Amino acid sequence: MAEKFAFSLKRTDGRARTGVxxxxxxxxxxxxxxxxxxxATVKAMMPESVAETGxxxxxxxxYHLMLRPTAERIAALGGLHRFMNWSKPILTDSGGFQVMxxxxxxxxxxxxxTFKSHIDGSRHKLTPxxxxxxxxxxxSDIVMCFDECPALPADDAEVARAMRLSMRWAxxxxxxxxxxxxxALFGIQQGGVTEELRAESAEALQAIGFDGYAVxxxxxxEGQEAMFGVLDYAPGQLPSDKPRYLMGVGKPDDIVGAVKRGIDMMDCVLPSRSGRTGQAFTRHGVVNIKNARHADDPRPLDEACRCPACRNYSRAYLHHVFRAGEMISGMLLTWHNLTYFQDIMQGMRDAISEGRFDAWEREFxxxxxxxDIAPL
Incomplete structure (x- = not known):
């Protein structure tokens, strides 16, 4: 185990990067x-199952943990890793986005x-x-700066104000x-979809100095096109020898597009949230397990997938338990989605290492x- 936090870049292919x-x-x-x-839980999953997905x-x-059960209580119980039985690294966001x-x-x-809790209306104050x-x-192992994240669309003056306040808070x-x-402490680049404001933010963050940088x-x-427009230049405004983290993204094609543009880390609730609503991501697009076409289908969700939902259960079963409102439905579909997302990451890491990212992306x-496969 490393004694300190470090990032080593192993290989690049175009702007896509792989490292540790x-x-x-x-x-x-x-x-x-x-x-x-x-x-303190990936919904519908055991921590060891999450690790198994990769x-x-x-x-x-x-934000959620400070309100319930409180950070003080978690600390008294040995910290978040022990509390939720997860021994690997944890990144915590700063609470800024949820407050907004x-x-x-x-x-x-x-x-x-200062804000009122969405749980019980109690008043709280969050500062850097x-x-x-x-x-x-x-x-947590990776800590995020406290920032203000304005919802887009917003005018340039508002985006600039929020970005400059975020830099002072950084x-x-x-x-x-x-x-x-x-x-580690990561700084967060802001500036909306305006290149000059993003550059100003990146410069301010580097002057302060961080272990990693988030976009x-x-x-x-703002939509995928606008997001990719920003990612065409934003990662390049940040240091190449530090991890670059795109916050809150996303759908499989968002993830691939972000990695193609130089992003190293991402997070999103999508695989687990979609799993609970009967949506499965597969190599052949999105499958809605609630649809009647699956009711008599003995085939797996995705015959190439290594997850338990695909190895051990039919589409007919997954359709049945979803329709019946059974808990196992959310568990199996979340396990499948998280496995699929991790398989995408492994596929990209291998492709970048071997210098064939473009070919991998075309195939993806x-x-x-x-x-989806044709109905029976």
Missing amino acids: ISTPRGEIRTPAFMPVGTA ADILLGNT SLAGLRKLTEEGV ERSMEIQRLLG ERSKEAFGDRPGH GGLAVG HAGRAEG
Whole structure:
């Protein structure tokens, strides 16, 4: 095990990169997809099952955990890793995004944000200093700066204001984070879809100095074309010797497009959320298991998949348990989706290592364009 946090780039193919992030709790192979364990659990999954899918790292959520069960309680119980029985690395977000999207009656000032809990209406204050304190109590391996993430579309003046406030908060986050060997602090680039503002943000972050850099403020309603437009230049504005993390992305083709443009890490609730609503991602596109066409189908969801849902159960069974509202439905489909996402990551890591990313990408898109297998 590494004693400190480090990133080594192994190989590039075009702008796509593969490497390894070393932490005292284990190695993270990049490009990496992080399943989201919002409230100290990846919904419908056991931690060992999540590890079996190929995940090297999970994401935990500062906002949700500070409200329930509280960071102080988790710290008293031995920290987030012990609390949720996950021994590998954990990245925690700063809480900024959830405050903007979930909390009621919030008030934003230079100091931070005061808001009402979406759970019980209690009042809370989140500042860069408090966000760092919560993430220290949780014991996460990778800590995110506290930032303001404005919803798009927003005018340039509003995006610039939010970005500059986030840069001042980044400085305060760094100071409050202090010296924590073995733990990393990532800065978050903001600036909407404006190249000049993104450049200004990247420059400010590098002047402060971080262990990794996130591209924030995307996947908030701007659409894939606009997102890829930003990713055509944003990763290149950040240091090439540090991990680059695209927050909150995304669908399989978003992930592949992001890696193609130089991104190393991603997270998204999509595989687990879709699993609970009867959607399965496969090499041949999306399958809605609720559809009647699956009711008598003895075939697996995806004959090439290694997950238990595909190895041991038929489409007919998956259709039945979803229709019957059985818990195993969400469990099996989430396991399948997370496995598929991790298989995409492994496929890209191998392709980049062997210098055949373009060919891999063409095959990936061609397979998904074929659509699902014909009904029986």
